Amino acid sequence: MKTRSYDHDPNEIAEKAKKWVASYRGKRAMKEVLKKAASAKERLEKDRQIDPKSIFEPMTL
């Protein structure tokens, strides 16, 4: 995705970022991010779960 570019004045950039996170769009974007991350985490937790049966199967080769 293309990014917007601001002048490289750190104070100006920081102020603009601050306004954005406090704006309606910023808040909505954060909510979407959290939803996406939570769904990924849930999927990962499922994938990481071990099959209890496999714990007691011997490795014989």
Add this chain to the structure above:
Amino acid sequence: MSQPFEVFEYHIDKLSEILAEKSSASLKAVNKKLHRCYFENYFDGIGARTIIVENGYIDRDFLDDYAEYYVKCFKRYRRKCTRLHFFRTSFLSEDLDALLSSGPDDLLESKFQEAYLGFIVIKPLPQTVIGRTCLTAYPGDSGRRNFPIRRPYKANLFGLSLKINSLAFQEQDMVVAACATSALWSVFHGTGMLFQHPIPSPVKITKAATDDFPIEDRAIPSHGLNYAQMANVIRSVGLEAIIVDVSKHYILKSTLYAYLKGSIPLIMGINLYDVTGKKVRFMGKHAVAITGYSLGLSEAEPFPIPNTGFLLRASRIDKIYVHDDQVGPFARMKFDGKKVALDQGKEASISTSWRGDNGRGAVGSARAVAECVLIPIYHKLRITFETIHDSVLFFDLFFEQLREKGFLPSLAQRLEWEIYFTTINELKKDLLNSKTFNGSYRKDVLTENMPRFIWRATAHNQDSPVLDLLFDATDIEQGNFFLRAIEYDPIIAKVLRIVAKEEAVVKNFEESPANRTLEWFKKQPMESF
């Protein structure tokens, strides 16, 4: 009594002959072993030219196994082994004679040391003859190949002090040790140095595994261990065992990278499948010790769960190196994207050096499906990789929003995260050698008190670090285990510090795993950057 040493020009046929002659195995049995095929390629790769045979060698590990089992057999087994030393230069028996009989010669001694490639102990047994083996690993190839578990081993050859960086390997003897025993034994050679615990011999490992499981099977002869028994052995040396399902390759790569880079070896349980026939055939379960990885892919692959785009350096792994007791040390297993068709559907698989078709197939005609990894960790290491991974994932997605909006102009592309376990000593050594930051900030970081074990998440912009997130690996999950960030880019630092103070960010993220990290940025003063 045979002569104390013999010197031979290296050739794989000569090596097979020596293995047969010095053990109780037939040449046919030696030539049938996967090890022969593996050593042929391996010794060609590392450039072996000469073998010194050290007769009458006493090996501590074999002596333990011998005292526990072989001495009690009716048949008389020999207790002394033979040790083979490998060198990358050519020399004759007279050269070693000269060194031993003509007084000190520092130049000749250093020549032997420089050319040293390691050793193999031959056990005097009928079939399983490869004992303690410490060989040099493949060259690093400009950082692509990584073997973080290696440690120095000393070999004293008639007073000649030889050193090799390796991790000990040995073949299971199928009596006092099964594959899992050999994998555990290799892993303990790594963790023993890192966490300071004694390294048990194979027979002691098998006994510790079966102590609490008396009805599973008889202890000796051993017919194989399961994960629960392996965890029992790990506890017996004072460590804790973590088990993770790694059938998804993203989880396997990220987990092995996180621990291996911190010098913690892992045991991987695999299911082996014969793919020579029309239908895939299950061969059995096997355990290997993961000892290295290759970062062969030029770009990180996005997290496979859709819509996140999260990039981990671990996803660049294209091969792992394992101590597979049936193949050899640092044996390659490749993530080549091939799947095996099983009854339950197609499963991602990894290449191996095993033969399918009951040993008659070509090398590689058996494939591995990863099942679980068992990670031996110090008991004070309480925060697991999964907790850190998820915390960084949440932080990254928020960070990416700021980048996409153009608030982080120095970043043209998405950050690539490297998440791994480290120690305070390693971290500070790395920071002290870093040219990325300077001044009082650097001094503050280097002099700050930190716990002994740390999780480090480094965010890279191409190959330059822009941010380090440090987590206390010894804390508890309910605690604030985020230690601090190290900010290498003043604009990123400023933006993160200012947005983290905004009420909207605090409220949205207070229940998320990234909360502890954002809380730290919130508390940082604006004027210090």
